[in-house]
Amino acid sequence: MTLPLFRHNRANRVVTFDEYREEGGFEGLKKAFTGMSPAEVQQTVIDSGLRGRGGAGFPTGRKWSFVPRDLPGPRWLICNCDEMEPGTYKDRVLLEHNPYSLIEGMTLACYALGVRHAFIFIRKGYEKAAANLARGIEEAKQAGLLGEKILGTEHSIDLDLHLSAGRYICGEETALINALEGRRPNPRQKPPFPAVKGLWQGPTVVNNVETLANIPAIVANGAAWFKGLALNPEGAGSKLFCVSGSVKNRACVELPIGSTLEAVLDACGGMREGRKFKACIPGGASTQFLKPEHMTLPMDYDTVAKAGSRLGSGGVIVFDESHCLVEATLNLITFFARESCGWCTPCREGLPFVKEILTRIENGRGVEDDIVILREHVKYLNYTFCALAPGAMAPLDGLLRDFEDEVREHIVKKKCPLK
Structure with a gap:
C-alpha cells in the first residue's frame, strides 16, 4: 500500500522539485486547474473524509464549506506550522523531506476556496523546513505552477512564508491570526468565526501542514481511494505518528488510519530492551493516557475518543514501568x-x-x-x-x-x- 505523505521521501535529504514531479507531483494541481471547478475540488475533499490533522480532527471539507461565497473582498488561507506541543514534530519532519506536497496542497485549497493570497505561519526554529519551503515556492513559480496565471489559466495564487517567534498559544487559530496581523496572540471571541471574519476581517481558513499535504493525492486519486487507505471502515487516509519516549527507535512514521497502537509502537521497534509498556499519551501533550489494554485499539479519531482520550496531533509519548x-x-x-x-x-x-x-x-x-x-x-x-x-x-x-x-x-x- 502506497501512503501519500512520505512516498516522496529520500533518506537523509530533501526530495528535489524534479523528483517530486517525476513521481506524480503536481498532477493533482493540473487535474484541478484544467478539468475541475473549485466546487468540485471542495466536494472531493468533503467526500474523502479527510479530518484536520492538527489536533481537533474536524472534517476539512466541511470547514472549507463554512466560508461564504457571497461576501465581498479578499479571503485568506493560513497554514499553521507553529508546531509547539511537546511530543509533536511531524510537520517539521514532513517539510524537511518534502515541502512540495504542502505547496501543491495549499494551491489546491486556494483554488477551491477562491483565495488569491495565502500564508505559511512557521515557527522560527524550523530553519531547514522554512528554507525548503522558500526554495520550493520559487521553483513552483518558475514552473508556472504558482503565482500569476497558473498553467495559463486566469487563476493567480501567491504563498507567503511568515517566520513566527513561536508560542504554543499560536496553535489556536484566532491567536495565530492576531499574531500574523502583528498583534498580541490572544484568542478572539467566537462568534464571529474565522470562516466569516478572520484575517484582516476577511473570511479565513486555517489548516495544519499535514492536513493540506494530503490534498494533492486526494484530488489526483479520488475520494474513494483516500478512504480506502484506512484499516477501519469509518476511517480515511493515513496518519503521521511521531513517537517518543521508551521505544527502541524514536521516529515519525506514516501508517494507515485505524492501525492499532501496537502497530504504531512496532513501527518504532517496540519497547526499549527490558522495558514494559505502562501507558502512553496518544495525541500530543493535551490528551489523556492510554493503558496496556488499549494495545489493540484502532488509532482513529472516534475510536480513541471512545477509549477516553484523543488522537489529536498523533504525538505518541510512551512511558514504561520505571516512569513516574x-x-x-x-x-x-x-x-x-x-x-x-x-x-x-x-x-x-x-x-x-x-x-x-x-x-x-x-x-x-x-x-x-x-x-x-x-x-x-x-x-x-x-x-x-x-x-x-x-x-x-x-x-x-x-x-x-x-x-x-x-x-x-x-x-x-x-x-x-x-x-
Whole structure:
C-alpha cells in the first residue's frame, strides 16, 4: 500500500522539485486547474473524509464549506506550522523531506476556496523546513505552477512564508491570526468565526501542514481511494505518528488510519530492551493516557475518543514501568502554565496552582485533599476562553482517572515511590 505523505521521501535529504514531479507531483494541481471547478475540488475533499490533522480532527471539507461565497473582498488561507506541543514534530519532519506536497496542497485549497493570497505561519526554529519551503515556492513559480496565471489559466495564487517567534498559544487559530496581523496572540471571541471574519476581517481558513499535504493525492486519486487507505471502515487516509519516549527507535512514521497502537509502537521497534509498556499519551501533550489494554485499539479519531482520550496531533509519548506519571504530568502542566497567554483568569491563575499542587505531591508534601482540589480544577479549567487550559487538564484527568493509586502512594509514602 502506497501512503501519500512520505512516498516522496529520500533518506537523509530533501526530495528535489524534479523528483517530486517525476513521481506524480503536481498532477493533482493540473487535474484541478484544467478539468475541475473549485466546487468540485471542495466536494472531493468533503467526500474523502479527510479530518484536520492538527489536533481537533474536524472534517476539512466541511470547514472549507463554512466560508461564504457571497461576501465581498479578499479571503485568506493560513497554514499553521507553529508546531509547539511537546511530543509533536511531524510537520517539521514532513517539510524537511518534502515541502512540495504542502505547496501543491495549499494551491489546491486556494483554488477551491477562491483565495488569491495565502500564508505559511512557521515557527522560527524550523530553519531547514522554512528554507525548503522558500526554495520550493520559487521553483513552483518558475514552473508556472504558482503565482500569476497558473498553467495559463486566469487563476493567480501567491504563498507567503511568515517566520513566527513561536508560542504554543499560536496553535489556536484566532491567536495565530492576531499574531500574523502583528498583534498580541490572544484568542478572539467566537462568534464571529474565522470562516466569516478572520484575517484582516476577511473570511479565513486555517489548516495544519499535514492536513493540506494530503490534498494533492486526494484530488489526483479520488475520494474513494483516500478512504480506502484506512484499516477501519469509518476511517480515511493515513496518519503521521511521531513517537517518543521508551521505544527502541524514536521516529515519525506514516501508517494507515485505524492501525492499532501496537502497530504504531512496532513501527518504532517496540519497547526499549527490558522495558514494559505502562501507558502512553496518544495525541500530543493535551490528551489523556492510554493503558496496556488499549494495545489493540484502532488509532482513529472516534475510536480513541471512545477509549477516553484523543488522537489529536498523533504525538505518541510512551512511558514504561520505571516512569513516574505524576512527574510526567507535572512536566506537561509546567509547559502549559508557561505557555498560557494570560488572557483569562482560569488559565492564568489555575495552571500555576495545579503545577504547585503536583510539585508538592511529587516532592512528598502532598495531602489527601490535594486530589480533591485537582479534580475540581479538571472541571473548572474547562471554562476558559480557548482550548489551552482544557487541553492542559487532559493528562491530569487521565492521571486521576487511571493512576490515582500512584498519586495516593506519593502522599502516603511522602515521596515518589519510583525514585
